[in-house]
Amino acid sequence: MTQQERLDDLKLKLAQFADRVDQLDPAETDVKEIDQLIQMLDDLEEKMN
Template sequence: MSQQEKLSDLKGRLSAFMNRVDKMDPEETSIEDIDQLIKMLEELEQKI
């Protein structure tokens, strides 16, 4: 995978993460939701 493709992939994953965070209602967010967000961040970190 080229550097440009990696960057594009990371941008897409970060955008998906931010969209998910924006849609979350703090009153209805569960521990499982937070765990999934942490997992998404860990996956992003591994890609870097």
């Protein structure tokens, strides 16, 4: 995977993460959803290294 493809993939994943956060209702968000968001961030961090 080229550097540009890697960057494009990271941008897509970050946009998906932002969309998911925007869709959350704080009053109805449970621990499982928060854990999934944290996992998404961990995956993004791993791909950056």
